[in-house]
Amino acid sequence: MLLGPPGAGKGTMAALISDCAGLSVFVTGDVLRSEIERESELGLSIKEDVEAGRLVDDKTILALVKDFLANHKEGVIFDGFPRTVNQARGLRSLISSQDELRVVYLDVGTETILARLGARRVCPECGSIYNLRFSPPARDLVCDKCNTKLIRRKDxxxxxxxxxxxVYERRTAPLIDYFSDVLIKVDGNGTPSEVFETVRGELCPG
Ligand SMILES: [Zn+2]
Incomplete structure (x- = not known):
């Protein structure tokens, strides 16, 4: 699993690790947003919390995780889960072998987070993610892949x-201690390829 504050680059690392290790990615935010878009009963109940940046209750999240694990026996990368010590205990009760759990902690400062997330724009059509400072689209605020006008996500x-x-500092940062036995701490302030060089050495040998 990937641990770190919002904007640490967990999503980017999850995609790169997925490629090199052949694992499926559980992106909590995406799973929640897809429930909201489908207007499922669960989606409607969490809509307000998600759009305001509040955490969704543990029971709901763990039910989604359990489903996902059952459907991905090859192994899973968690991005944005667990977010609380209670969720972490839930995860440990769901996986059969504790030995297989590795936690990559992406350590980044607040200034880096604000610079990255404040400049983030997404394509509402195809889901491509841009950063106006670090990876801007070729033309102003228009998606390179599908020409749709980019938007700033509500959160x-x-x-x-x-x-x-x-919220991260209060509720999620304690996981750094909780997972100290399986923690791999990585400096997350560099470019994605710099950070991935370190992560790859740990998770994708050869
Ligand atoms: Zn697009």
Missing amino acids: DTDEVIRQRIG
Whole structure:
């Protein structure tokens, strides 16, 4: 699993590790958003919390995780889960072999987070992610792949970003200690390829 504050680069690393290790990615935010888009009973019940940057209750998240694990026996990368010590205990009760659990902690500073997330834009059509400072689209605010006008996600506004960092510090940062027996700490302040060089050495040998 990947651990780190919002904007640490967990999503980017999850995709790269998925490629080199052949594992499926569980992206909590994506799973939740897809429930909201489908307007499932679960989706409607969590819509308000997700859009305000608040955490969704553990029971709901663990039910989604259990389903995903059952459907991906080859192994799973968790991005954005667990977010609380309670969820982490839930995860440990769901996996059969504790030995197989590795936790990559991406360590980044608040300034890096604000710079990255404040400049993030997404394509509402194909889901491509851009950063106006580090990886801008070829033409102003238009998706390179499908020509759709890019938008700022509702949970990427400065106010919500600071709120998310606060929630992370209070509720998720304690996991760094909780997982100390399986923790791989990585400096996450570099470019994605710099950070991945370190991660690859740990998780994708050969
Ligand atoms: Zn697009």
